[in-house]
Amino acid sequence: MKTKIFPIFLIITFSIIFYVFYKGLQNSNIYTPEIKSEIKIPSFEAKEFFSKDNVNSNQIFTGSEYYLLNIWASWCIPCKEEHKYLMDLSKKENIKIIGQNYKDNFVNAKNFLIKLDNPYDLIFSDNDGTIAIEWGAYGVPESFLIKNNQIIKKIIGPLNEKLFSEIKELTQ
Amino acid sequence: MNILKLLITVIFLINFFSSDLKAKNLGTEITKNLRCLICQGQSVYDSDSEFANSLKILVEKKLDDGLSEEQVYDYLKNKYGDWILYDPGFNKNTYFLWLLPILMFVFGGAIILRKVILKKKKL
Secondary structure (H helix, E strand, C coil), X not given: CHHHHHHXXXXXXXXXXXXXXXHHHHCCCCCCCCCCXXXXXXXXEEEECCCCCEEEHHHHCCCCCEEEEEEECCCCHHHHHHHHHHHHHHXXXXXXXXXXXXXXXXXXXXXXXXXXXXXCCEEEEECCCHHHHHCCCCCCCEEEEEECCEEEEEEECCCCHHHHHHHHHHCC | CHHHHHHHHHHHHHHXXXXXXXXXXXXXXXXXXXXXXXXXXXXXXXXXXXXXXXXXXXXXXXXXXXXXXXXXXXXXHXXXXXXXXXXXXXXXXXXXXXXXXXXXXXXXXXXXXXXXHHHHHHX
């Protein structure tokens, strides 16, 4: 009896281990932070992009309309892809687009906006990238949909057709 | 010959203990324990990605603001989740991780103990 239990136990153990590792093969090994929604926006000080005046986050997100904070840079290729969606959204009345210029050269960034048009109601600069960390972002582009000082949706990566219609739906 | 050996050992030990094994400041110590989200598998200290460089600046800033090491970890954990720490805390997601080695140790010990007792009985 005792001799039978051991092989069975061994087979079961190895099957479980095999199953766990086999399942694990399909998992992505790149971690993306969990998207916590309904969190309060951070407060920070920044410089306005064109005028270089100091702006406080409390002054930016005051209204009751929707805000879309978009982290962008002229050197970021996906930012060019999502630009047309931002232009479309900027035509909507109830949504304000705030740009956060991430680690960029002023002249390049300005040329980017001249060439592709400016969808932003306000832009502030984030020269050392620390404000992006306050937002919990880690790359460009990233967008945050904000309402009443709460982040209601976080988008990692460029906007696409699907996300664009999702935002439109949320801001109806 | 023996004197030479002793001398070499002494010189070696002196160098070993006087070498700066400890990080020079707390900021470095903290960034070594943070995982970079861009180059995953590297620490923030080792990485040269935009994100890691910003994070290094931010950690220094937070320390200047008077935050303790623990508070900096908590702050980042809040933003990016437990994953950013190389040394995750003890919570419901990590019970298994922390307790598994202890369980294995106890289980293995029990098996060995049983074998020893059985052997003694046979003798």
